[in-house]
Amino acid sequence: MEVMLQALALLLEPYTLMVILLASFFGLFVGSMPGLTATMATALLVPVTFFMAPVPAIAAVVAASAMAIFAGDIPGALLRIPGTPASAAYTDEAYAMTRKGEGEMALGAGVTCSVFGGLFGAAALMFFAPPLAELALKFSSFEYFWLSCLGLACAILVAPGSAVKSTISLLFGLLIACVGIDSMTGYTRFTFGYVQLTGGLSLIPVLVGMYAVAEIIRYAITIDAPITIAQKKIGNIFAGQIPMMWKYKVGIMRGNVVGTLIGALPGAGADIAAWVSYAMSKKFSKEPEKFGTGHVEGIAEAGAANNSALGGAYVPATVFGIPGDSITAIVIGVLYMKGMNPGPTIFIRNPELIYAVFLSFILANLMMLPLGWIAIKSAKQVLSVPRSILMPIILMFCLVGSFAIDNTVFAVTVMLIFGVIGFLMEENGIPIAPAVLGLVLGPLIENNFITSMMKAEGNFLPFFERPIAGVLGVVTILVWLAPLAVWLWRRSQGHRAAVRA
Amino acid sequence: MMRRHILSLAAGAALMFGLAPAAEAAWPERPVTIIVPAAAGGGTDATGRLLAKQLQDIFKQPFNVVNQGQAGGVVGHTNIATARPDGYTIGVIYPYAQYKLLGQADITRDMFQPVAQFNFDPAGFHAPANTPHKTLKEALAAIKANPSKFKIGCGGPCGGSWDIPVSGLFIDQGIDTKQITFIPSNGAAVSLQELAAGGLDFVTASAPEAKALIEAGKVHPLVVMSDDRIPAFPNIAPVKEQIGKTFEGGAWRGVAGPKGLPQDIVQSLEKALKQIYDSAEFRDAMTARGFGMRWRTSGEFTAFLKEHEEFTARIMTALNMVKK
Numbered sequence: 151m152e153v154m155l156q157a158l159a160l161l162l163e164p165y166t167l168m169v170i171l172l173a174s175f176f177g178l179f180v181g182s183m184p185g186l187t188a189t190m191a192t193a194l195l196v197p198v199t200f201f202m203a204p205v206p207a208i209a210a211v212v213a214a215s216a217m218a219i220f221a222g223d224i225p226g227a228l229l230r231i232p233g234t235p236a237s238a239a240y241t242d243e244a245y246a247m248t249r250k251g252e253g254e255m256a257l258g259a260g261v262t263c264s265v266f267g268g269l270f271g272a273a274a275l276m277f278f279a280p281p282l283a284e285l286a287l288k289f290s291s292f293e294y295f296w297l298s299c300l301g302l303a304c305a306i307l308v309a310p311g312s313a314v315k316s317t318i319s320l321l322f323g324l325l326i327a328c329v330g331i332d333s334m335t336g337y338t339r340f341t342f343g344y345v346q347l348t349g350g351l352s353l354i355p356v357l358v359g360m361y362a363v364a365e366i367i368r369y370a371i372t373i374d375a376p377i378t379i380a381q382k383k384i385g386n387i388f389a390g391q392i393p394m395m396w397k398y399k400v401g402i403m404r405g406n407v408v409g410t411l412i413g414a415l416p417g418a419g420a421d422i423a424a425w426v427s428y429a430m431s432k433k434f435s436k437e438p439e440k441f442g443t444g445h446v447e448g449i450a451e452a453g454a455a456n457n458s459a460l461g462g463a464y465v466p467a468t469v470f471g472i473p474g475d476s477i478t479a480i481v482i483g484v485l486y487m488k489g490m491n492p493g494p495t496i497f498i499r500n501p502e503l504i505y506a507v508f509l510s511f512i513l514a515n516l517m518m519l520p521l522g523w524i525a526i527k528s529a530k531q532v533l534s535v536p537r538s539i540l541m542p543i544i545l546m547f548c549l550v551g552s553f554a555i556d557n558t559v560f561a562v563t564v565m566l567i568f569g570v571i572g573f574l575m576e577e578n579g580i581p582i583a584p585a586v587l588g589l590v591l592g593p594l595i596e597n598n599f600i601t602s603m604m605k606a607e608g609n610f611l612p613f614f615e616r617p618i619a620g621v622l623g624v625v626t627i628l629v630w631l632a633p634l635a636v637w638l639w640r641r642s643q644g645h646r647a648a649v650r651a
Numbered sequence: 652m653m654r655r656h657i658l659s660l661a662a663g664a665a666l667m668f669g670l671a672p673a674a675e676a677a678w679p680e681r682p683v684t685i686i687v688p689a690a691a692g693g694g695t696d697a698t699g700r701l702l703a704k705q706l707q708d709i710f711k712q713p714f715n716v717v718n719q720g721q722a723g724g725v726v727g728h729t730n731i732a733t734a735r736p737d738g739y740t741i742g743v744i745y746p747y748a749q750y751k752l753l754g755q756a757d758i759t760r761d762m763f764q765p766v767a768q769f770n771f772d773p774a775g776f777h778a779p780a781n782t783p784h785k786t787l788k789e790a791l792a793a794i795k796a797n798p799s800k801f802k803i804g805c806g807g808p809c810g811g812s813w814d815i816p817v818s819g820l821f822i823d824q825g826i827d828t829k830q831i832t833f834i835p836s837n838g839a840a841v842s843l844q845e846l847a848a849g850g851l852d853f854v855t856a857s858a859p860e861a862k863a864l865i866e867a868g869k870v871h872p873l874v875v876m877s878d879d880r881i882p883a884f885p886n887i888a889p890v891k892e893q894i895g896k897t898f899e900g901g902a903w904r905g906v907a908g909p910k911g912l913p914q915d916i917v918q919s920l921e922k923a924l925k926q927i928y929d930s931a932e933f934r935d936a937m938t939a940r941g942f943g944m945r946w947r948t949s950g951e952f953t954a955f956l957k958e959h960e961e962f963t964a965r966i967m968t969a970l971n972m973v974k975k
Contacts, residue, residue, distance in 0.1 A: 193691030193718075197700050200936075287869065290850035331722045333808055334835050336753040336974075345729050345756060349721020416844055470847075471863025472840050479840075483697055486859075486940045493863035557717045558726075597837060604834050605802055605850055 157505035160205045161513060169206040170213045170510065174517055177214030178525045181221030184231045184544070185358045185551015185565075188218035188420070188460075189476045196480060204488035204503055209510035211484060215477050216268055216514045219420055219456055220522060223260035223449075224529045227253060229544065231362040235353060236420040236456040238586055239428040241361065246444035253530075255394065258387035259450045261522040262395060263402060265515050267454030270406035271413065271461020272511035275468075280494070282462075283469035286414045291601040292613055294417065296622035298595040301422060303629050304429035305584035305591075311442075315580045322575075323588020324595075326351050333593070334600040346560040353589055355552040355565035360582045362548045363569020366541050368576075384530040387523065394446060401431050401451040409455030413462025417594065419475025420456040420463075425587055427455035461511055468492050468504060678738050678916050682713040686734075686742035688727020690720035694940065698770060698904055699743045701936050705927040723808055725756045732762035736911035741766070741920070744907045748963035749810035754974035760960060764912040765952040767924045768905035770937070771945035773877035774813040775858045775887070777870050779846050787874040787893040790853065791824050798830035804842030806856030809835045813855035815966050816876050816900025820890065822969050823898070829971055846870060857901065858884045859941030876900045883941055900962075903945065905952050921949050 160166065173195065180191040191214045199207035222234030227244035237244075247256035274282065289297075305320045306313055329340045330350025341347035395402060405427040412423040431451040432441045441448055463474030464481070471492035473479035485492050496504050532540060552565040572582050606612040614620040685703050689695035696718060703714040719727035728750070731742035744763065750756045776787065784790035794801050805814040814833060821828045836842040839856035846854045847869040854861075854870075858881065864870040872887045877899050880889055890898040906924060908917070927933050928946055937944055947955055967973050 190691075193696075196691070196697075197704070200700075200704075287844065287847050290845050290848035292850075293848075331725065331755055333723065333837055336749075336755060336808060336810065336835075338755060345726060348755065349726050352721070416840065469863075470867055470869070472844050479693070480691070483693065483940065487697070487936065489939060491862065493866040494868075495866050556721060557719055601834055601836065601845070604832060607832070 153501045153505055154509075156502040157509055160502060160506040161209065161509050163206075166203075166206040166209060169202065169210050170514060170517070173210035173214040174217045174514065174521050177217030178221045178521060180214070181218030182224045182233045182525065182529060183547055183551060184225055184233055184362050185354055185548055186554065187234045187354065188215045188222075188236065189480070190554065191215060191218045192477050192480045196484060199484055200487070204490050205506045205510070207484055207488055208481065208490075208507045209514070211477075211481055212507065212510045213514040213517070216264075216457065216460055216511070217518065217521065219460060220260060220264040220453075220518055221525060223264070223453065224257065224526060227256045227260065228529060228532060229362075229540075230365055231544065232357065235357055235586075235590070236424050236459075238357060238361070238421070238583065239424040240449045240452045242583065243428075243442065243445065243449055246442070247446065247449075248444075250444045252444060252446075254385045254387045254389060255446050256444075256449060257384065257526050258389070258391050259394060259446050260453050261387065261518060261526070262391045263405070263450045263453035264457040264522070265518050266395070266402060267406050267409055267457035268461065268515035268518065269512060270454070271410050271458035272508060272515065273461075274410045274458070275461045275464050275511065276505070276508045279465050279469055280497075282410075282414050282465045286416060286466045286474075287470060287472075288618060289415060290616065290619075291598040291605065292616055292619035293622060294415075295595065295598040295602050295613070296619060296626050297415070297418070298591050298598060299626045300622070300629065301426060301587070301591045302595070303626070304425050305587040307429040307432055311579065311581065316584045319575065319580050319582065320584035320588045323585035324592045325588075326356070326585075327589045327592025327596075332596075334597055346558060349556070351564055351568075351589070352555055352561060353586075354555040355561040356568045356589060357586055358548045358552055359565040359568030360572030360575075360586065362544060363566060364572035364576060364582070366545055367569060367573040369537060369541050384526065384533070387526055394450065398447050398450050401434070401447060402454045404430060404434075405451035405454035406458045409458035410462035412455075413459030413474055414465040416466050416472050416474055419477070420459040421590055423459035423462075424452040424456040425590075428452040457515070464507075464511075468496055468507075469494060678913075678919065679710055679712040681739065682715055683710075683738070684740045685714055685716050686727050686731050686740065687716055687718050688720060688724035688731070688742065688744070689718065691718045693720075694942065695743055695745060695904060697940060698937070698942065701933060702743070702769075702906065702924070702927060705930065705933065706923060709923045709926065722755070725750055725758075728758050729756055731907065732758060732909055734909045736764070736909045736913070738908065738912060738916040738920075741906060741908040741912075743904055745902060745904045746812045746815075746959065746963070748960040749808075749815070749967065752964060752967045752973045753810055760953070760956040762910050763907040763956070764910050764917060765956060766906040766908060766912075766917055766920050766949055767928075768903055768945060768947035768952045768955065769924065769928055770902075770904040770942050772812075772857045772859070772902045772943045773875045773881065773889075773899065774816045774855055774901040775861065775875050776817050776873045777843070777846065777854045777856060777861050777865075778852070778873055779849065780869050780871050782852075782871050784873070785871070787888075787890070790873055791821075791826070791894075794821065794831065795824065795826045798827050799832075801852045802832045802834055802850075804834050804836055804845055804851045804854040804856075806839040806842045806854055806860070807836060809833045810963075810967055810972055812902035813839070813857065815963055816898075817855045818970055819900060819962065819966050820876070820898050822966065823896070824894075828969060833970075843870065857941075858887060862941065881943060883938075903955075903959075905947065907952075917949055 180186045222237035226232045226237045226241035230245035232238040232241040244256040306316050409423040412418050428448045431448040463478045466472040466474050467478035552561045614623050687699035703716050706714040734740035750758050839860040842854045845851045875887050877889045878891050
């Protein structure tokens with residue numbers, strides 16, 4: 151308890167609070183810009199933290215990344231452009247709500263569920279970090295392989311409409327994930343001798359192109375009859391949030407738990423947590439038919455999941471020095487720099503420092519309520535800007551964001567090309583979300599499959615030999631076969647009925 | 652050819668506008684780009700940013716770090732080597748010889764003007780905590796007796812900074828390395844996680860990368876590939892103490908520009924880097940991150956790159972890893 155008080159005193163120093171506030175505004179700005187991600191907000195903060203004491207340095211990163219993940223929801227709901235990849239899973243849903251005139255509910259759910267998820271992740275980190283980290287350390291390539299296969303099933307579950315078209319989109323995503331040097335064997339694939347392609351197609355330019363540029367093209371060709379008039383005004387975003395959260399309490403809790411666990415697994419972060427939670431929400435919902443038409447249930451669950459994943463990612467990072475996601479990969483460097491070396495000793499050597507970091511999670515999430523409100527208040531102004539002015543400005547941000555991610559003009563070209571591809575796909579009723587998920591999961595599946603096959607010397611049995619892998623494998627295969635079994639059963643029932651008639 | 656044309660055009664333009672070629676003496680008169688062939692936030696990025704900050708203080712011009720970590724550094728190294736050699740694009744380089752041997756990109760020392768090396772981290776060799784092989788000698792004996800039984804994680808793509816020196820030690824000890832299964836990964840953290848999860852027998856990675864897991868009692872370090880004990884890990888015996896042979900290898904980082912970088916720029920950069928290297932600020936920051944310090948002058952670094960290419964080629968040939 152004394153340690154907690156010391157930690158609180160460290161956190162409540164005016165300088166630290168000032169840093170957290172500035173970092174929060176920075177995170178909100180970066181997160182709401184299409185193409186600039188929470189990871190990038192963290193990376194940009196690192197040189198600034200060189201000159202700070204340990205607690206403000208880490209608290210700045212915590213605050214900026216939490217705000218950025220939430221802020222990614224804002225352009226998603228207002229413009230159908232996810233601010234960060236972690237919001238991509240439910241961007242369509244949030245935008246559909248805004249078009250229906252329920253923008254307050256979509257944005258409000260984004261804030262309140264993000265806060266709730268963030269607090270849950272922080273609590274899990276404070277009280278269960280060592281056992282959770284032990285669990286995460288039991289995952290080898292076999293377990294990861296099955297987990298990413300389950301993720302693939304999400305792609306088909308989340309997409310509304312035709313399963314065949316979703317599958318086409320998913321396969322396209324997996325195909326473009328193959329471009330570049332294969333990190334396992336070192337062979338170059340689909341690069342046509344072009345050095346810029348050896349790095350593969352980065353997620354951000356593809357994501358920004360497929361969502362934002364496609365939207366701009368759609369606007370450009372429908373200039374006479376603007377079909378995408380979203381809601382003009384956003385009212386009180388906190389109205390009706392408590393009944394909503396109470397109604398979906400089970401789903402939000404599930405989102406918290408799933409988000410924390412996925413965050414704690416090294417290699418999977420907030421992006422994947424949001425996809426999985428959105429798919430689970432739809433699967434377990436009492437009204438799955440409403441998904442995709444502007445229904446808040448999935449936004450609440452996935453919005454909680456992506457913020458709780460942030461806290462979860464610090465679990466293996468602080469206990470074992472193994473990053474839980476791309477943000478903590480950077481944070482570990484900062485921890486070393488500040489003499490707070492990750493490892494079990496971090497809780498013994500300077501517990502007040504690490505608890506101050508954990509408390510900064512709670513503080514940052516509480517600050518999200520007022521700051522999120524301010525951010526939404528100012529962002530909603532974009533709805534009153536004429537689209538003929540707004541669209542070119544968005545395009546400019548997309549160009550800057552894509553360039554910033556790899557510092558190459560090539561990334562800008564990739565973004566523009568994928569804008570056209572995304573536009574053509576949607577015009578033909580092919581959803582783009584599964585393609586984005588394919589690009590996220592492709593390398594994960596392939597790397598873990600090849601690693602597993604090398605370890606197993608080409609034998610398939612070891613994929614089921616370890617206890618966790620065995621369970622995950624069976625569950626995955628059941629999820630894949632279930633629709634087939636249902637179809638066969640219905641067919642035989644129908645056949646019997648026909649015979650009886 | 653094309654580049655030379657552009658250069659002479661630029662020179663002509665400079666003369667026309669009255670900018671004497673002597674302006675070179677005043678390098679840098681505009682911001683300098685430092686290409687870091689690694690993603691933002693990693694170790695190479697941290698060292699690049701440390702250098703950039705202090706170079707900026709010395710030369711009173713911005714030194715901007717540009718991260719190009721795509722394709723495991725191929726893109727960044729290529730862009731350093733093919734930049735215009737005017738001193739306004741330099742970069743941090745690290746072991747690159749495997750790119751050419753793996754058929755990924757034709758990058759050789761002829762394309763660089765080395766300025767100075769500032770870092771060396773010896774490779775390490777680690778086993779899980781419950782390993783029956785508690786010392787390097789025992790591990791080497793077990794691998795020699797039955798090489799096909801062992802799976803070794805490379806701590807990154809195979810053919811990198813860690814597995815190549817360790818393979819060199821194996822070959823020296825008469826182990827049939829072709830029978831060992833080497834498992835690549837996306838970085839040391841992934842391999843070490845596999846090791847702790849029970850999926851691998853050994854992992855090659857640096858000691859600082861494994862530090863947290865060593866302290867947690869999940870990983871048992873066997874050796875560091877250097878002559879002397881490293882200060883941050885006084886309990887890990889180096890190769891020389893364990894088998895009585897000098898064997899050093901691992902990752903290094905240095906500053907280089909494209910071939911043809913004017914000698915006066917090389918000299919003033921080298922001088923500034925030496926000043927930074929000797930500063931307490933740089934040493935403290937490097938030590939805090941667990942990075943080893945090693946200084947090589949422009950000339951020594953140039954000679955070392957030749958050694959690096961030859962050693963990597965010899966080991967990768969012995970491992971059957973060379974493509975084409």
